[in-house]
Amino acid sequence: MAKQVMSFPGIDADLACNKQVQEALSLLESEPLHDPRAPRWVGKLAASLKPGRFAHSLSVAWMSRRLAHVHGLDPLKAEQAGLLHDCAKCLPLDEMQRIAVDHSLTDDPELLASGALLHSVVGSWVAREDYGMTDPDVLEAISYHNTGYPGMTRLDMCVCLSDSIEPLREAYPRLEQIRALAETSLERALLLSLEGTADFVTSRGKFLHPRTQNTIAWLKRSLSEAR
Numbered sequence: 452m453a454k455q456v457m458s459f460p461g462i463d464a465d466l467a468c469n470k471q472v473q474e475a476l477s478l479l480e481s482e483p484l485h486d487p488r489a490p491r492w493v494g495k496l497a498a499s500l501k502p503g504r505f506a507h508s509l510s511v512a513w514m515s516r517r518l519a520h521v522h523g524l525d526p527l528k529a530e531q532a533g534l535l536h537d538c539a540k541c542l543p544l545d546e547m548q549r550i551a552v553d554h555s556l557t558d559d560p561e562l563l564a565s566g567a568l569l570h571s572v573v574g575s576w577v578a579r580e581d582y583g584m585t586d587p588d589v590l591e592a593i594s595y596h597n598t599g600y601p602g603m604t605r606l607d608m609c610v611c612l613s614d615s616i617e618p619l620r621e622a623y624p625r626l627e628q629i630r631a632l633a634e635t636s637l638e639r640a641l642l643l644s645l646e647g648t649a650d651f652v653t654s655r656g657k658f659l660h661p662r663t664q665n666t667i668a669w670l671k672r673s674l675s676e677a678r
């Protein structure tokens with residue numbers, strides 16, 4: 452018997468048939484998105500992201516809300532930030548740069564040079580302007596989801612971590628260890644995740660943003676002081 456294809460308001464039939472999108476929708480089937488604006492946001496995301504990125508966004512929303520429940524954080528904020536965290540990811544770099552410069556979002560040349568870094572800062576602006584998200588906690592979590600920063604909130608950690616361990620993520624070294632740690636300590640899991648990112652980036656001779664390095668040092672210090 453043919454497997455039934457799940458649908459969702461705002462997602463057309465072609466996109467709904469995508470394998471990753473189906474996997475993401477099956478996560479949300481048992482635990483639907485709670486924000487009443489979610490169907491509208493999902494439709495906008497479906498129209499502006501590639502299918503894999505769109506499925507990842509749904510999956511991060513699911514993961515982030517789940518981790519928020521586990522760690523006593525606001526699950527709605529976690530869901531909102533998870534869903535919107537990559538809303539600018541598929542913009543061309545020159546368009547991200549134009550938005551960042553026109554709206555004075557950053558003057559960091561390293562951020563401005565890389566879509567992989569800049570999409571978080573621009574995404575926070577897009578989430579506010581195009582999606583109507585006004586909660587500063589959510590906007591901050593979007594802004595720092597790919598680098599972290601020293602002093603980041605636990606909601607920021609929850610979203611940053613969910614981005615790297617959501618169920619659709621392809622396997623990478625220590626993924627299961629990070630997932631297991633995330634059940635008990637956001638800080639320890641995020642530290643392991645960021646250290647993995649640092650190893651990966653530097654082993655390929657690529658640029659690691661200093662904010663990530665500083666966040667690793669801050670997490671190590673915080674964890675050793677808490678002992």
Ligand SMILES: [Fe+2]
Pocket residue numbers: 536537540570571596597
């Ligand atoms: Fe991202």
Ligand SMILES: [Fe+2]
Pocket residue numbers: 507511536537614
């Ligand atoms: Fe992401």
